[in-house]
Amino acid sequence: MTTPLLDRADVRVTHAEGVAGTVRAFVDRVRSGDLGSLPVLVGLVLIWGVFTALNPVFMSPDNLVNLLFDCSTVGVISLGIVCVLMVGQIDLSVGSMSGFASAMVGMLWVNQDWPLLPAIAAALAVGAAVGAVYALLLNRLGMPSFVATLSGLLAILGLQLYVLGTSGSINLPYGSAMVDFGQQRVIAAGVAHLLALVPGAAMLAIGLRTRARRMAAHLSAASVGGIVTRCVLVSALFELIVAYLNRGRGVPLMFGVFLALAAAMDYALTRTRWGRSMNAVGGNREAARRAGIAVDRIYLSAFMLCATLAAFGGVLSAARLASASQQAGTGDVNLNAIAAAVIGGTSLFGGRGSAYSAVLGVIVIQSIASGLTLLNLSSSLRFMITGAVLAIAVIVDSLARQSRVSHGRA
Amino acid sequence: MADDSPNRAAPGRPVLSLRGVSKNFGAVSALTDIELDVHAGEVVALVGDNGAGKSTLVKLLAGVHQPTSGTITFDGKPVTLPNPAAALDLGIATVFQDLALCENLDVVANIFLGRELSPLRLDEVAMEVRAWTLLNELSARIPSVRDVVASLSGGQRQTVAIARSLLLDPKLIMLDEPTAALGVAQTAEVLNLIERVRDRGHAVIMISHNMEDVRAVADRIVVLRLGRNNGVFHPDSSNQELVAAITGATENAVSRRAGRRQAEQAAQESP
Numbered sequence: 001m002t003t004p005l006l007d008r009a010d011v012r013v014t015h016a017e018g019v020a021g022t023v024r025a026f027v028d029r030v031r032s033g034d035l036g037s038l039p040v041l042v043g044l045v046l047i048w049g050v051f052t053a054l055n056p057v058f059m060s061p062d063n064l065v066n067l068l069f070d071c072s073t074v075g076v077i078s079l080g081i082v083c084v085l086m087v088g089q090i091d092l093s094v095g096s097m098s099g100f101a102s103a104m105v106g107m108l109w110v111n112q113d114w115p116l117l118p119a120i121a122a123a124l125a126v127g128a129a130v131g132a133v134y135a136l137l138l139n140r141l142g143m144p145s146f147v148a149t150l151s152g153l154l155a156i157l158g159l160q161l162y163v164l165g166t167s168g169s170i171n172l173p174y175g176s177a178m179v180d181f182g183q184q185r186v187i188a189a190g191v192a193h194l195l196a197l198v199p200g201a202a203m204l205a206i207g208l209r210t211r212a213r214r215m216a217a218h219l220s221a222a223s224v225g226g227i228v229t230r231c232v233l234v235s236a237l238f239e240l241i242v243a244y245l246n247r248g249r250g251v252p253l254m255f256g257v258f259l260a261l262a263a264a265m266d267y268a269l270t271r272t273r274w275g276r277s278m279n280a281v282g283g284n285r286e287a288a289r290r291a292g293i294a295v296d297r298i299y300l301s302a303f304m305l306c307a308t309l310a311a312f313g314g315v316l317s318a319a320r321l322a323s324a325s326q327q328a329g330t331g332d333v334n335l336n337a338i339a340a341a342v343i344g345g346t347s348l349f350g351g352r353g354s355a356y357s358a359v360l361g362v363i364v365i366q367s368i369a370s371g372l373t374l375l376n377l378s379s380s381l382r383f384m385i386t387g388a389v390l391a392i393a394v395i396v397d398s399l400a401r402q403s404r405v406s407h408g409r410a
Numbered sequence: 411m412a413d414d415s416p417n418r419a420a421p422g423r424p425v426l427s428l429r430g431v432s433k434n435f436g437a438v439s440a441l442t443d444i445e446l447d448v449h450a451g452e453v454v455a456l457v458g459d460n461g462a463g464k465s466t467l468v469k470l471l472a473g474v475h476q477p478t479s480g481t482i483t484f485d486g487k488p489v490t491l492p493n494p495a496a497a498l499d500l501g502i503a504t505v506f507q508d509l510a511l512c513e514n515l516d517v518v519a520n521i522f523l524g525r526e527l528s529p530l531r532l533d534e535v536a537m538e539v540r541a542w543t544l545l546n547e548l549s550a551r552i553p554s555v556r557d558v559v560a561s562l563s564g565g566q567r568q569t570v571a572i573a574r575s576l577l578l579d580p581k582l583i584m585l586d587e588p589t590a591a592l593g594v595a596q597t598a599e600v601l602n603l604i605e606r607v608r609d610r611g612h613a614v615i616m617i618s619h620n621m622e623d624v625r626a627v628a629d630r631i632v633v634l635r636l637g638r639n640n641g642v643f644h645p646d647s648s649n650q651e652l653v654a655a656i657t658g659a660t661e662n663a664v665s666r667r668a669g670r671r672q673a674e675q676a677a678q679e680s681p
Binding site for chain 2: 006007210213214217218219271272273274276277279280282283284286287288289290291292293294351352404405407
């Protein structure tokens with residue numbers, strides 16, 4: 001017999017071999033509370049099933065394209081929320097921040113005749129500064145982020161109303177590149193099909209390279225068959241989605257930008273030292289500090305990123321609505337963004353989450369909103385149902401966490 | 411690090427000296443006027459009763475707490491340790507009693523926490539190989555380095571914490587109760603490891619309540635009592651002397667118990 005691999009020397013550990021083993025390992029993991037994105041996928045299928053049964057228009061390509069346009073604005077804000085939840089903090093002012101950013105772009109670009117890009121850059125810079133203030137309050141004064149951002153919510157809303165002045169809203173010019181981007185622009189059909197191949201191709205390339213390196217280092221490695229199967233499945237799924245959306249208007253460019261941001265965030269959170277430090281601070285702040293991590297800088301980066309992304313989400317929603325108004329960013333924007341992250345599987349307790357949870361969660365939230373609008377239900381019911389879904393998501397998170405602790409997988 | 415490395419302190423040269431170090435937590439003086447010298451290639455055992463200030467002293471040296479007064483000299487230079495990163499950068503590694511691991515991360519991530527290879531594109535394969543090498547040097551029984559630390563037993567976590575402290579090849583390594591949670595074989599491995607680290611010319615500070623372990627590896631035994639120095643002993647000094655220094659009296663619970671047992675044995679032998 002050959003010498004055992006470096007990580008397979010311990011006979012007490014069972015390893016998933018073959019397809020049956022992989023399935024069994026997956027079932028074990030779910031039963032012990034390591035749910036991953038399973039609840040949200042099940043929930044999404046349920047929601048889509050119910051709404052399609054009630055109104056077949058829901059699943060029409062054009063409705064789904066609209067849904068994706070709406071997803072992108074809240075989704076970008078939700079990406080930032082993932083960052084702060086990751087380190088065990090919260091930012092309750094993302095709604096106000098997005099509203100203020102849209103007001104700033106409206107004022108600078110339309111009223112003050114700034115070029116578009118500097119106006120957007122100024123809005124993003126203000127977002128970063130606000131995030132830095134929250135981090136400073138937490139690091140220097142020990143002010144809980146819950147309170148700091150709650151007061152920020154009010155203060156920034158005040159700024160938004162001040163900037164908009166008496167008119168109360170600024171219309172962005174139709175036909176401009178920005179409004180076109182927010183309302184019309186889709187990725188060309190052929191290009192969309194090509195882009196849909198990118199995730200699978202990346203998985204294949206990275207998978208094969210990792211396999212080669214692990215085998216060279218005498219470690220266990222995934223089988224070529226498994227890597228290729230996953231790559232083919234993912235590519236087929238994305239191609240199907242793109243083909244279906246292309247029967248309508250096509251894949252919104254804005255949604256493409258959102259997905260690209262999510263992918264970049266996922267890479268940063270899982271494959272860089274910064275991401276590792278974010279996980280560590282969320283999991284055990286004191287242990288992270290003793291390992292030499294500059295915990296206050298990690299908080300600073302998380303809050304700055306969150307508020308900047310919130311500002312960017314505000315700019316996108318201004319483009320989507322072709323206006324910057326007093327209503328922008330108020331109402332349910334705040335909670336939708338936080339709910340999306342939590343529903344997608346980012347833990348409120350810190351140290352667990354992924355960028356893709358924002359993508360899945362925001363699709364759930366917007367599906368509910370879109371479905372209820374199609375049923376002509378009042379916003380009172382919409383709020384109640386969204387609230388119930390958020391409660392269920394948090395309950396699932398808490399129960400899964402308890403189960404993970406008792407199964408030693410926290 | 412090879413023995414001829416320039417970083418290595420010359421044998422016998424003091425690596426660490428504390429002079430008049432005190433630490434107050436509010437009205438409580440946890441440490442008062444502590445004097446301590448640790449030389450390269452030497453194992454110093456720090457013993458004392460509960461509340462003697464051992465863990466506080468270790469936390470001062472690890473940069474977790476800052477001293478109220480006194481000077482710390484490391485490698486011949488006076489140093490301040492404002493945070494744990496500063497201590498790690500100087501070459502002071504610590505295994506804390508409360509382990510300080512991130513339960514949500516796997517073993518590899520914990521060992522390399524804050525010291526990951528290629529920060530912008532983590533080299534998981536190289537880190538995993540290095541983690542296995544370190545753990546195998548410790549004869550560790552870790553089932554999988556890709557499991558989260560939450561799924562490990564107390565002894566396994568201890569091994570992970572020790573492996574992490576060795577990662578940077580430190581000049582001074584401090585272990586707070588390193589064998590408290592370990593089995594028989596692993597205790598022996600940790601003691602072997604401490605000797606190996608010493609033989610490579612590094613300085614070791616070890617806190618333990620287990621006199622057997624202390625005598626087995628220590629070159630000097632420093633006793634703390636109520637936050638003050640209370641004598642330095644050789645490992646061949648008698649148990650009675652040590653216990654007296656730790657508890658502060660020759661007449662104490664341990665000596666009374668020993669005396670009672672002697673009396674009982676004497677009574678049994680003379681019918």
